[in-house]
Amino acid sequence: MDHPADAPAAPSAADFIREIITEDLRTGKHNGRVHTRFPPEPNGYLHVGHAKSICLNFGVAAEFAGLCNLRYDDTNPTKEDVEYVESIEEDVRWLGFDWGDRKFYASDYFERLYQYAEQLVRDGKAYVDDLSADQIRTYRGTLTEPGRNSPYRDRPVEESLDLFRRMRAGEFPDGTYVLRAKIDMASPNINMRDPTLYRIRHAAHHRTGDAWCIYPTYDYAHPISDALEGITHSLCTLEFEDHRPLYDWVIEHTHPPYRPRQIEFARLNLNYTVMSKRKLLQLVEQRLVSGWDDPRMPTLAGIRRRGFTPEAVRDFCTRIGMAKKENVVDVALLEHTVREDLNRRALRALAVLRPLKVVIENYPEGREEHVEATNNPEDAAAGTRRLPFSRELVIERDDFMEQPPKKFFRLAPGAEVRLRYGYILKCERVIKDGSGAITELRCTYDPESLSGQTAARRVKGTIHWVSARHARDAEVRLYDRLFQSPDPGEGDRDPITDINPRSLERLTGCKIEPGLADAPAGTRFQFERLGYFCVDPDSRPGAPVFNRTVTLKDTWAKIAGRQGEKVEK
Numbered sequence: 001m002d003h004p005a006d007a008p009a010a011p012s013a014a015d016f017i018r019e020i021i022t023e024d025l026r027t028g029k030h031n032g033r034v035h036t037r038f039p040p041e042p043n044g045y046l047h048v049g050h051a052k053s054i055c056l057n058f059g060v061a062a063e064f065a066g067l068c069n070l071r072y073d074d075t076n077p078t079k080e081d082v083e084y085v086e087s088i089e090e091d092v093r094w095l096g097f098d099w100g101d102r103k104f105y106a107s108d109y110f111e112r113l114y115q116y117a118e119q120l121v122r123d124g125k126a127y128v129d130d131l132s133a134d135q136i137r138t139y140r141g142t143l144t145e146p147g148r149n150s151p152y153r154d155r156p157v158e159e160s161l162d163l164f165r166r167m168r169a170g171e172f173p174d175g176t177y178v179l180r181a182k183i184d185m186a187s188p189n190i191n192m193r194d195p196t197l198y199r200i201r202h203a204a205h206h207r208t209g210d211a212w213c214i215y216p217t218y219d220y221a222h223p224i225s226d227a228l229e230g231i232t233h234s235l236c237t238l239e240f241e242d243h244r245p246l247y248d249w250v251i252e253h254t255h256p257p258y259r260p261r262q263i264e265f266a267r268l269n270l271n272y273t274v275m276s277k278r279k280l281l282q283l284v285e286q287r288l289v290s291g292w293d294d295p296r297m298p299t300l301a302g303i304r305r306r307g308f309t310p311e312a313v314r315d316f317c318t319r320i321g322m323a324k325k326e327n328v329v330d331v332a333l334l335e336h337t338v339r340e341d342l343n344r345r346a347l348r349a350l351a352v353l354r355p356l357k358v359v360i361e362n363y364p365e366g367r368e369e370h371v372e373a374t375n376n377p378e379d380a381a382a383g384t385r386r387l388p389f390s391r392e393l394v395i396e397r398d399d400f401m402e403q404p405p406k407k408f409f410r411l412a413p414g415a416e417v418r419l420r421y422g423y424i425l426k427c428e429r430v431i432k433d434g435s436g437a438i439t440e441l442r443c444t445y446d447p448e449s450l451s452g453q454t455a456a457r458r459v460k461g462t463i464h465w466v467s468a469r470h471a472r473d474a475e476v477r478l479y480d481r482l483f484q485s486p487d488p489g490e491g492d493r494d495p496i497t498d499i500n501p502r503s504l505e506r507l508t509g510c511k512i513e514p515g516l517a518d519a520p521a522g523t524r525f526q527f528e529r530l531g532y533f534c535v536d537p538d539s540r541p542g543a544p545v546f547n548r549t550v551t552l553k554d555t556w557a558k559i560a561g562r563q564g565e566k567v568e569k
């Protein structure tokens with residue numbers, strides 16, 4: 001069948017997967033259908049690595065006028081939980097994808113998987129083995145030595161069938177028997193040395209309850225689940241490459257209605273980041289983070305709370321592309337992508353994180369005026385707002401130095417600086433307390449210097465500020481990388497030993513411009529000169545909490561610039 005003329009063209013950045021699909025459509029394989037699936041195991045929250053897989057599976061389906069299923073790969077009853085199921089759906093939707101009415105569970109196929117397994121036994125392609133897990137390992141051989149046949153490998157079909165049925169009926173304790181495929185104990189591919197298809201596990205499943213006490217392995221359940229759903233291209237990460245012959249074997253010998261094809265791609269690895277659910281669970285359980293959605297976590301729930309946008313995450317997944325070889329992506333590229341997106345969209349605001357009081361001695365007491373501030377220089381439609389200005393302000397402590405080095409263009413005794421959107425301010429005197437700590441600055445302003453006026457003078461530095469009387473209080477949480485090593489847990493080290501002890505700094509008593517105090521959770525701003533910030537769900541009326549999403553300093557732009565790459569500004 002020909003590729004239908006009205007199907008969307010393949011995207012310009014065709015990778016090897018999209019090339020394969022284009023070719024399959026051209027040759028009429030799979031009757032011109034494209035059907036993918038995203039198959040998370042509900043044993044933890046999704047992370048940015050999963051985002052790569054989600055963007056690929058749902059993206060490919062959309063580009064080729066196909067479909068993508070959400071399928072829970074829930075074959076392991078002891079580690080799975082409904083909490084995870086719910087978080088996964090929220091995260092996939094947040095990324096901007098929709099599975100329509102195609103939400104499936106591998107556990108929905110338990111009966112059919114079992115029937116296929118009985119068929120394998122009857123066909124002489126599977127047998128029940130009495131060997132223990134340890135014995136099976138010993139018999140399996142090594143990369144250089146072939147394995148040995150189990151003494152039970154050639155037991156009569158009827159005996160295997162009877163034992164398999166009794167395994168299902170719950171007659172045997174865990175670990176007494178397994179069902180194994182009868183393939184080839186001398187295969188150079190260890191996955192083909194009579195792999196286990198079913199184990200006995202007397203454990204309640206979060207969906208099927210106590211209906212089952214035998215559970216299929218991933219290698220057995222996955223290809224059949226794909227086939228039952230009519231999946232055409234089963235996209236998975238490289239560690240499954242050596243399992244592909246087994247995937248094909250299962251399809252070949254169970255004769256399901258469809259023949260999906262498995263294609264592997266490189267998983268996303270990020271430096272300074274731990275991305276295995278097992279290790280992330282450890283961080284949560286040991287309370288090294290506040291939860292799965294701690295803004296330092298690489299989970300989608302965490303980066304969402306941190307203020308990352310779904311657009312930026314999708315853009316990042318496009319930029320990293322689809323490789324066939326493992327690599328490590330610089331986390332600075334992710335931060336750069338977020339920064340670029342927020343630069344386009346975030347409203348600007350003035351906020352002072354570590355306030356220092358300023359009194360403008362020549363500004364009349366009780367007077368108040370408004371200056372006009374630009375909401376987003378990247379977006380004319382965002383308009384302007386009016387900021388209150390008065391005799392007492394707060395500025396950032398480190399925007400003042402009593403003994404400034406050369407090229408310090410901020411405030412110092414006798415020096416002038418421009419207040420953002422406002423006047424030129426001159427520092428006249430420094431007030432200190434008994435211990436010598438600076439408590440306030442006495443300043444004057446130049447009434448003829450309002451920003452934006454044609455005749456306004458120019459000075460070198462500009463600093464941000466908030467009118468003290470109008471400012472509202474906020475808590476601000478500053479984050480740094482959770483791990484201080486580029487490869488946490490390198491070698492056999494416990495990654496926890498690489499945790500950055502200064503990954504969270506909480507500042508209270510920060511001063512924000514009045515309009516920000518009631519912004520709903522999730523609202524993102526650029527605090528001018530400080531970075532991008534997002535309102536945290538911990539906020540209460542009158543007590544807003546902000547997370548710093550990223551700083552303004554772009555280390556990726558620096559790296560890319562050094563390597564002579566083009567950096568969009």
Ligand code: ATP
Pocket residue numbers: 038039040041042048049050052053073235236237266267268269275276277278
């Ligand atoms: P982890 O190793 O983090 O526990 P997993 O592979 O066990 O992840 P699954 O729930 O089985 O997690 O993954 C669902 C899908 O997401 C699979 O197809 C898997 O290949 C893919 N995936 C998981 N991690 C990554 C990653 N880092 N990069 C790309 N795809 C990934």
Ligand code: MG
Pocket residue numbers: 041
């Ligand atoms: Mg897995």
